[in-house]
Amino acid sequence: MKERRYKLFLIIILTFSVLFVYIFLHVESERLAYKTSELKKSLEKEKNINGQLHISLSRLSSPERLDKIAKNMKFRSPSKMQIIEILIKNEDNK
Numbered sequence: 848m849k850e851r852r853y854k855l856f857l858i859i860i861l862t863f864s865v866l867f868v869y870i871f872l873h874v875e876s877e878r879l880a881y882k883t884s885e886l887k888k889s890l891e892k893e894k895n896i897n898g899q900l901h902i903s904l905s906r907l908s909s910p911e912r913l914d915k916i917a918k919n920m921k922f923r924s925p926s927k928m929q930i931i932e933i934l935i936k937n938e939d940n941k
Contacts, residue, residue, distance in 0.1 A: 906912065
């Protein structure tokens with residue numbers, strides 16, 4: 848009789864242990880799914896900001912804009928005498 852109770856007790860303990868592990872893993876899976884969703888939203892937001900920054904960079908570094916600023920600052924193009932051409936010898940083409 849004691850042996851039967853002992854086996855029943857072990858089966859109950861084992862069942863609750865398996866159930867506990869299953870519930871823990873399910874809760875952890877849901878938590879990670881929520882965190883993944885939040886990270887995806889954050890990534891999308893950062894991609895949008897990155898795209899806006901690329902647009903701003905293109906606009907700010909456009910030749911037309913830089914030329915306009917240079918003219919406002921009274922810059923002028925260099926004369927032919929002020930230009931020095933530098934030739935760089937490529938090591939692969941010896």
